[in-house]
Amino acid sequence: MRFLVRRLGFLLVALWAALTLNFFIPRLMPGNPAESMMARFRGHVNPAALHALEVAFGIGGHQSLVTAYFEYLGNTLRGNLGISTSYFPLSVTSVILKALPWSLGLVGLSTVVGFLIGTAVGAIAAWRRGGKMDSVLPPTFIVISAFPYFWVGLLAIWLFAVTLNWFPILGGYSETAVEQWSWPFAGDVLTHAILPAFTIVITSIGGWILTMRNNMITVVAEDYVKMARAKGLKNQRILWQYAGRNAMLPSLTGFAMSLGFVISGAILVEYVFNYPGLGFMLLQAVQTEDYPLMQALFLLITVAVLLAIFVSDIVTAILDPRTRVRA
Amino acid sequence: MSRLRPLTRALLGAWRFLRRDKKALVGSIILLVLLVVATFPSWFAHDNPAAEIYTPGAGLSWHHLLGTTSFGQDVYSQLIYGARQSVFIALIVGAFCTVVSVAVGITAAYSGGLIDDTLSLVTDVVLVIPTFPLIIVITAYVKSASFWLLVAVLVFTGWSYGARQLRVQALSLRNRDYLLAARARGESSWYVITVELIPPMTSLIVANFLSAALYAVLAASALQFIGLGNINTESWGTMLYWAENNEALQTGLPLWALAPGLAIALLGSALALLNYAFDEVANPALRPVSVKKMKKRMRKLGASA
Numbered sequence: 001m002r003f004l005v006r007r008l009g010f011l012l013v014a015l016w017a018a019l020t021l022n023f024f025i026p027r028l029m030p031g032n033p034a035e036s037m038m039a040r041f042r043g044h045v046n047p048a049a050l051h052a053l054e055v056a057f058g059i060g061g062h063q064s065l066v067t068a069y070f071e072y073l074g075n076t077l078r079g080n081l082g083i084s085t086s087y088f089p090l091s092v093t094s095v096i097l098k099a100l101p102w103s104l105g106l107v108g109l110s111t112v113v114g115f116l117i118g119t120a121v122g123a124i125a126a127w128r129r130g131g132k133m134d135s136v137l138p139p140t141f142i143v144i145s146a147f148p149y150f151w152v153g154l155l156a157i158w159l160f161a162v163t164l165n166w167f168p169i170l171g172g173y174s175e176t177a178v179e180q181w182s183w184p185f186a187g188d189v190l191t192h193a194i195l196p197a198f199t200i201v202i203t204s205i206g207g208w209i210l211t212m213r214n215n216m217i218t219v220v221a222e223d224y225v226k227m228a229r230a231k232g233l234k235n236q237r238i239l240w241q242y243a244g245r246n247a248m249l250p251s252l253t254g255f256a257m258s259l260g261f262v263i264s265g266a267i268l269v270e271y272v273f274n275y276p277g278l279g280f281m282l283l284q285a286v287q288t289e290d291y292p293l294m295q296a297l298f299l300l301i302t303v304a305v306l307l308a309i310f311v312s313d314i315v316t317a318i319l320d321p322r323t324r325v326r327a
Numbered sequence: 328m329s330r331l332r333p334l335t336r337a338l339l340g341a342w343r344f345l346r347r348d349k350k351a352l353v354g355s356i357i358l359l360v361l362l363v364v365a366t367f368p369s370w371f372a373h374d375n376p377a378a379e380i381y382t383p384g385a386g387l388s389w390h391h392l393l394g395t396t397s398f399g400q401d402v403y404s405q406l407i408y409g410a411r412q413s414v415f416i417a418l419i420v421g422a423f424c425t426v427v428s429v430a431v432g433i434t435a436a437y438s439g440g441l442i443d444d445t446l447s448l449v450t451d452v453v454l455v456i457p458t459f460p461l462i463i464v465i466t467a468y469v470k471s472a473s474f475w476l477l478v479a480v481l482v483f484t485g486w487s488y489g490a491r492q493l494r495v496q497a498l499s500l501r502n503r504d505y506l507l508a509a510r511a512r513g514e515s516s517w518y519v520i521t522v523e524l525i526p527p528m529t530s531l532i533v534a535n536f537l538s539a540a541l542y543a544v545l546a547a548s549a550l551q552f553i554g555l556g557n558i559n560t561e562s563w564g565t566m567l568y569w570a571e572n573n574e575a576l577q578t579g580l581p582l583w584a585l586a587p588g589l590a591i592a593l594l595g596s597a598l599a600l601l602n603y604a605f606d607e608v609a610n611p612a613l614r615p616v617s618v619k620k621m622k623k624r625m626r627k628l629g630a631s632a
Contacts, residue, residue, distance in 0.1 A: 010451065017452045025465055139350060142603050146595030148545055150552055151567070151588030158576045158585065169577070210603075264459030268549055272571075282460065283553055286467040294467060298460045305457050 003317055011310045018302040022295050023072050076299070082292035086285065092296040096278070103277030106193055107266045110200040111259065117201070118208025119251055123244045125209065126216030138209050145206030149265035153199045153272035160195060167195050170274040196273045204262050211254050215247035222246075249320050252312055260305050344608070354600035361594055364407060365414035374404035376561050405566050406586050412474070412562035413594060416547045420481045421540030427486035428535055432493030433520060436501055447494065453487040462546060466555040473557060477550065481543050489535035496531055500524060530608045537602040541595055548591045563587035 075081075081092040118141075125134040144152075161169040173188050219225065220243050228238045267279030274280060278297055285294040345352045364371055377400065435446035465480050466472045472480070500506065501524075509519045525532070550556050551564020554572075558565050570576075570584035 010448075013448065014452045014455050018456055021456070021461070022464075026468055139600075139603065142599050143596040146541060146545075146599035147592040148548055148552075148588060148595070150549060151585075151592060154567075154571070154576060154584055154588060158581050162576055162581075214606075260455065260457035260459075263457055264546075264549075267459060267463075268553070271553060282463065286463060286553075286555070289467075291467075294464060298464045301457055301460050306455060309455055 004314070007310060007313045011306055014306050015303065018299065018306075019073060019076060022299055023069055026291065026295075081296040081299075084285075084290055084293045086288040086290040086293065092293050095293060096281070096296060096300060099276060099278050099281045102275065103266070103270070103279065106196055106270070106275060106277060107200065107263065110197040110266075111204065111262050113197075114201040114204040114262075115208050115251075115255055118205040119212045119248060121205075122209040122212025123216050123239065123247065126213045126220060126247075127239050127243070129217070129220075134213075138206075138213055141206035141209050143206075145203055147203060148268075149199065149203050150268040150272045152203050153196065153269050156195050156199050157272070168192050192273075192275075196269050196275050199269050199272075200262065200266055203265060207254075207261075208251065211251050212247060215250050216243060219243045219247040249316060252319070253316050255312055259308050263301055263305065344604075348604045348607070350600045351604035354597045354604065357593055357597035358601070361410055361414050361597070365410040368408045368411060372401075372404040372407035374401040376400065376405040376408040402566075402583050402586060405561060406563070406590060408561040409563045409566055409587060410590065412560065413544055413548060413564070413591060416474075416478065416481070417540040417544045417594065417598065420478055420485065420543035420547075421536045423478065423482040424486045424489060424539035424543075425532060425536040427482065428489030428493055428539075429525070429532060431486065432490040433497050433524065435490075436494045436497035437516070437520060437524070439501075443494075447491075450487045450490045450494070453484070454491060458484040459546065459549070462550060463553075463555065466550060472550070472555060474560075477547055477556060481546055485539050485542050485546075489539060492535065493528065493531060496528055497524060500527060530605055534602055534605040537598050537605065541598040541602065544591060544595050544598065563591050 079093060084090055084092050084095045087095045121133075121137055121141075125131075125138055128134055157169055160166045168191060173185065173192055222243075225238060225243050228242045233242075263279075266277075267282060269275070270277045270279035271283045278301065282294060282297045282301075285291075285297060345355060431446055431450060435443045435450070462480050462484055466477075469476060506519060506523055509523050514523075547556070548562070548564035548567070551558075551562055552567045552571065554568050556562065556564055556568075558568055564587075566587040567584060570580070570587070573580075576584055
């Protein structure tokens, strides 16, 4: 229980830090970029919406910083994130909701696939220490994970889309396709998702392999693994049921931690492939100077990562009583 | 003479380490070559990288080893001159991140109590906030980020992982007998930290430098690629930016986009390989075992039994 309260407290502190950063960054920047954006708005938006924006960016002048800050916090907590300038007059929330499923599908699925494959490979590599797989796969993927995500994406486009013509180059679905629930459309979405997903999996897998391999090496030396061997249990059973299960615990915590990295990479992958998710939208917002949308996306991504970390902390605590005591 | 000895010993140690570990050897050679290229680009390329004076979109030839861009610039020359920013950003950001990590991590572990709680909390918060979106938001307001602003932003977002790791190791060292003895002798905190506490942590500190440098290379080139760096300077990231914006891949100039990416990948791999090797130094359990040697040892054991 104490553990839960501590983690919840941390979640709140981190959330507050993200909100505060979001509030102060535009104010600290030289040349007041928010001011120029507001100039474009005047006369196009109703006064209430204009006021909300002024508060969010801390301009308008007739308020103290402290009042503005608390009004901003209140607005954000109520889910009032303002109006998108590039998708005017849509609200930021409605714009984001359109992009969210694309990112959840692409990033979520490829992260899970990368985690599963990486963990399995890492476990087997450590189990057959010094074997063929152990001396080839981990170093190879360490090198690959040092490649820029976006470049791997460009390489994939050039090889599989431009040269071999196996997959479409850009987008989440064909321009001619109608967005609806149907088999042809689902297939269309799938063929567009394969290359970006492949890019994310191949670049993120190295981290999982390394973490799992390192944990596994420590766990395999434990007495209970020797005990299992002495009992004459089958190798497969010791590998997965005894050693693997325990070695996976730190990976699980790492899973949430690395989510931030994966999302960073995914932003670039979406950008390279023009994939209609949150990352592509974030960079479009940057290019069109749609600051309300940009800030809301930053918040949303942060909240998602923080929640994922919180959930994985809880799951780890349920699976591993030691973490409960240590905290 | 006596002043030289620690240096010679360090060099000898490094040489032995490189000879034993092929990953470290490959990593250092690549890094060294790139460092030379970054420092003296004019030794390797004669064309002005910015000059738009050649036939646009030319293929490979003796004059243009990697062809030209669709603006008529020499791709090879851009590649050589672009090394400077990427390599220097890696080294500078790596160094600053390491300094901050060491300062925060060791202060937290050494002081304990409220200071430790506060510093750990700050570290953890910075650690969990997704860095890349944050960097994008910061640089988006500035439009074209200068070199030093880029460095500042990358250090601000990149120190926390190292600080956390160093704190954990310093905590485990803090109550060892030799440190308690130094304190009992009445040595100052500064002496205990710099002479007794930091030296045993060297390999972890080096590993942290390498991973911070790797992070800087990838993040900086990504920012430049999406046009948030200064798009008028020579760097691998900006090359990719121009190549992507002119659809180099689709218009038959793949090298324009693939070459700078490969260069970033090369620099990144060098850092990652060195990091992997240092992990094995810091944690002997991870060192590679040779199956042949192990079998030999087993046979010996079996024979003596």
